[in-house]
Amino acid sequence: MGFMEKIWEIAKSDVKTIVLPEGEEERTLIASGEILKNSLAKLVLLGDEAVIKSKAKQLGSDITGVEIINPETSDKLEVYADELYRIRKNKGMTFEKALKVVRDPLYFGTIMLQREEVDGLVSGAIHTTGDLFRPGLQIVKTAPGASMVSGFFVMQVPDCEYGEDGTLVFADCAVNPCPTAEQLASIAVTTGESAKKLCGIDAKVAMLSFSTMGSADHELVQKVRKATEIAKKFRPDLKIDGEMQLDAAIDPTVAKLKAPNSTVAGNANVLVFPDLQTGNIGYKLVQRFAKAEAIGPISQGFAKPINDLSRGCSSTDIVNVVAITAVQAQRGI
């Protein structure tokens, strides 16, 4: 069974409720019909009920059973505005401003999630990553034990002996352009946990650099070395090691030469990149050149699951991200 098939099975076993703030968007409506048909999640669509129903009909998508809420006319606006005001008043939020802000479906949906009226949120087919993540970062914030929100990919590389028979987890490939050593340590710990909880693998986390165990010295290398120390100290139970080059991380022969004492080197299945440029370029290199399937970006570190879609996503991508979000809600990822 492939990774997504497993995710679908897990999602169906304990059905969660996901809010889709872009409820009037066509791919979202097609995906909604598929999600309901396959019992992957219960759905709340945000938008105008008449528009949603007529578009769904035109598209031939059966959305019977969804809950539709129009943030513009909801009778909960004042309650949600009060919640937003309480959370953000120390950042200059007033009740009057909050009353305007919660009409934005992304804020409305995020408040629903914060109030546990839904279990997860998926958006981004017509919004940028920043549009989606800002309300999440401001309202839902980070999970206990995580100081950073970041994004990982499950990479499935065909005919590959590295990682878990070609399955590896890459992070951060989506959120933090230039993490500090402390932030990188948090990303490493969270990614190790995500790999265990979502992929069921015994995570071996490699902190990637252009140096292996002191073979080079530079402030960029020192940052990765410091991050490794912090992560190990914070979570001595996790297998995290570095700094190391990519070949030392995944290839046992190279690891024997370059990092013979490491329990991670040569067997890494989780790759933590030093910054967003390397992470984002790295996953795309593997995706394109090795024809790998790149499942993600999957957000991690939020106190409640929020996932971003690519604006170029298909309705099938939306179905899969909703299923992943539902599993994250089940497993506290």
Ligand code: ACO
């Ligand atoms: N983790 C936890 N908290 C964070 C993070 C984070 N990664 N980033 C910001 N915050 C906090 C801030 O401290 C702030 O808290 P406060 O308001 O309570 O004090 C709050 O979140 C909002 O911060 P802002 O400064 O308003 O947001 P910022 O401008 O830092 O934007 C964002 C955050 C949107 C995630 C930004 O880092 C970003 O745009 N990242 C790049 C995303 C991107 O373009 N990715 C590539 C595309 S994805 C792909 O190709 C796969």
